[in-house]
Amino acid sequence: MTDRPTTRAVVRGTGHYLPERVIPNSWFESKVDTTDEWIRTRTGIERRHFAAEGQTTSDLAIRAARAALENAGIAADQIDTIIVATSTPDLTFPAVATMVQAGLGMKHGFAFDVQAVCAGFVYALANADAMIRAGQAKRVLVIGAETFSRIMDWTDRGTCVLFGDGAGALVLEAAEGQGSSADRGILSSDLNSDGTYRDLLYVDGGVSTTGTAGYLRMQGNLVFRHAVEKLAETAHRALERAGLTADQVDWLVPHQANLRIISATAQKMGLPMEKVVLTVADHGNTSAASIPLALSTAAAEGRLTEGDVIVTEAIGGGLSWGSVVLRW
Incomplete structure (x- = not known):
């Protein structure tokens, strides 16, 4: 890294939302051949949140x-860009981000979605950072939001117990740095x-295939093997x-899958x-929402302090990772 003045994307604020409906592991015992102990032992998950009927991904976002x-401490009219990472949009189009834009009362700027499944928020952060560095935006609202409960096969115990719904958001703002690793803000990214x-x-x-939303399918053992190797390498x-x-590194804030x-x-x-930072026990796997939620x-909780070095990493369908x- 060359030490010369450069524009950094600095985190100015965080926020999250979890649906009110909490689903404990015991809820699944009447649906599939599983137990609370089986789920806890193999995943670390104890509970997750499900969106209410009629509650959409954009609502959470x-x-x-x-x-x-x-x-x-920033008003919506001070935001230039909204990026939403999601694989469970309200509609095929328009983008969830435009629905957030309308929901916040924004009449300016631009908004778009990023789809990289569980790695989506990392991809969205990298995009926001690039736009801030390029001078295309000064303040970017980056959101991860999912309603994965809508694409679960409730007969598949290997997947339906893993996922939950939720949303998390970061406000990024342009700030001048010296181009060194001591700068606050996003310092680097690696996408694959x-x-x-x-x-x-x-x-x-x-x-363009079935004309339906479909259900999530996963080969868990193979995903596990790829995840550990690829996540450590990208970090x-x-x-x-x-x-x-x-x-x-002060904090590793990983995708909360398992x-x-x-x-x-x-x-x-x-x-x-x-x-x-661990939230998987309370949230389950919320895909693109898991890192901003964490x-x-x-x-x-006051665990992150200014100057902390944070690494976020994620892997999801694609495979994408x-x-x-960033320095807090």
Whole structure:
């Protein structure tokens, strides 16, 4: 990393929203051959939230956006761009982000969605960072929002117990840095995908195939194997690009898919679990919403302090994976 004045995308505020309906593991015992102990042991999940009937992804995103704006002390009319990471949009089109824009009363700027499944928020952060660096936007609202409960096969115990609904949001603002790893804001990113693995995690429906939303399908053991290796690798690459090493990381804020994946990745990175933000027990896997949910939760608890080095990483269908390094 070259030390020269540069524009950084700095986090100014965080917010999140979880639907009121809480679903404990015991809820699934009457639906599939599973138990609370089986789910806890294999995933670390204890409960998750499901959207209410009629409650949409944009509804969740708007609630999280308002919380983030309030936390940042910034009004909606001061935002230039909205990016929503989601795989469960309200409609085929328009983008959820435009619905958030309308919900916030914004008549200016532009809004669009990013679809990279569980890695979506990392991709959205990288896009927001690039636009801020390029001078195309000064303030970007980045949201991850999902209603995965709408694409569950309730007869498949290997998938239906894993996912939940929710939304998280960050407000990013342009700030001048010195171009060093000591700057606040996003320091680096690393994005990857390999479409040859698409059959490991996908939804068996779509506009140009079945004309239906379809259901989520996953080969869990193979996804696990790829996840641990690829997540550790992408995190190391992003740290190297930022001019940092793993021992300088204050917090790992991973995609909250499975406690075993998170633990194995942290171990591979040489990080103790005391430096890992965990929300998987309470939220389950909320796909693109999981990282901003975890960041907002940790910030609300006062665990993140200015100057902390944070690594976020995620892997999802595609396969798509990546990481972002930022200084809080």
